[in-house]
Amino acid sequence: MEIPFTKMHGLGNNYIYVDLFQYQMDEASMPKIARAMADVHKGIGSDGMILIHPSTKADVGMRIFNKDGSEGKSCGNGLRCTAKYAFENGIVTEPTFQIETKANIVEAEVFPLEGSVDQVTINMGEPALQRTAIPMLGYETEAVIREDYTIEGQLLELTAVSMGNPHAVFFVEDIQDAPLYDLGPVIEKDNRFPDGVNVEFIQVVSERELHFRVWERGSGVTQACGTGACAAVVAAALNGFVSRGKDITVHLSGGDLVINWDENGMVWMSGEAKTIATGVFHC
Numbered sequence: 001m002e003i004p005f006t007k008m009h010g011l012g013n014n015y016i017y018v019d020l021f022q023y024q025m026d027e028a029s030m031p032k033i034a035r036a037m038a039d040v041h042k043g044i045g046s047d048g049m050i051l052i053h054p055s056t057k058a059d060v061g062m063r064i065f066n067k068d069g070s071e072g073k074s075c076g077n078g079l080r081c082t083a084k085y086a087f088e089n090g091i092v093t094e095p096t097f098q099i100e101t102k103a104n105i106v107e108a109e110v111f112p113l114e115g116s117v118d119q120v121t122i123n124m125g126e127p128a129l130q131r132t133a134i135p136m137l138g139y140e141t142e143a144v145i146r147e148d149y150t151i152e153g154q155l156l157e158l159t160a161v162s163m164g165n166p167h168a169v170f171f172v173e174d175i176q177d178a179p180l181y182d183l184g185p186v187i188e189k190d191n192r193f194p195d196g197v198n199v200e201f202i203q204v205v206s207e208r209e210l211h212f213r214v215w216e217r218g219s220g221v222t223q224a225c226g227t228g229a230c231a232a233v234v235a236a237a238l239n240g241f242v243s244r245g246k247d248i249t250v251h252l253s254g255g256d257l258v259i260n261w262d263e264n265g266m267v268w269m270s271g272e273a274k275t276i277a278t279g280v281f282h283c
């Protein structure tokens with residue numbers, strides 16, 4: 001097989017993008033191709049694979065496969081890169097348009113300069129907070145906010161948010177000491193999260209700034225997670241650390257995102273989208 005690809009990143013969260021307007025990929029092969037592409041030694045090396053596809057519900061569709069071949073339902077950094085690709089390649093011609101994901105349909109706005117797009121804003125929609133919506137086992141509650149959560153003998157406080165995909169958010173005093181590698185993989189696979197979970201550690205810097213590190217479901221530590229940054233700001237607002245309707249700067253390992261959970265319940269994400277390389281993958 002020879003698969004044409006574009007490698008793009010948002011804040012270092014990098015995926016191999018395949019344009020299914022141009023190339024047909026068999027459904028059953030997708031997880032295997034994602035794993036092969038992501039392999040840093042025998043593939044291209046990435047956090048996973050993203051498929052940009054025709055949609056009957058929106059202007060363009062996006063599917064995300066993690067490094068281990070599992071499929072996620074949404075991807076914030078992937079949405080910004082998909083928006084960039086769709087505009088630069090004439091899939092859409094207006095600067096505002098809709099993208100379908102497995103979770104929902106989001107609104108994208110690109111800010112082109114001489115035809116090329118570097119910055120994108122996405123209205124990610126409303127977070128889901130109910131325990132069953134995360135999903136997380138236990139008695140149904142309106143939301144899981146600062147709930148006692150014991151793992152590996154350690155007592156943490158958990159706030160859980162779904163941005164179409166599940167996020168377990170923990171606030172820490174110092175981001176450098178966050179137990180990312182120790183607890184990230186254990187929490188990801190904790191049975192209390194039947195679909196697994198993305199794990200975020202957050203340090204509150206001020207009412208307008210957060211530090212952020214992530215262990216992603218299916219990919220491990222990445223430099224950034226867009227849905228995770230949205231979940232972090234929602235969790236910070238639910239815990240009274242930041243206010244709704246304000247722009248919050250989230251400092252991720254790969255750079256900054258600006259997130260705003262507005263008074264109407266929508267979560268807005270703004271940040272970069274960059275092309276790294278184009279080529280053909282042989283497998």
Ligand SMILES: N[C@@H](CCC[C@H](N)C(=O)O)C(=O)O
Pocket residue numbers: 013064066071072073074075076077078165166198216217218219222224225226227228
């Ligand atoms: N990096 C992404 C999220 C990718 C999917 C996630 N690992 C999952 O399985 O839910 C982002 O930028 O949001």
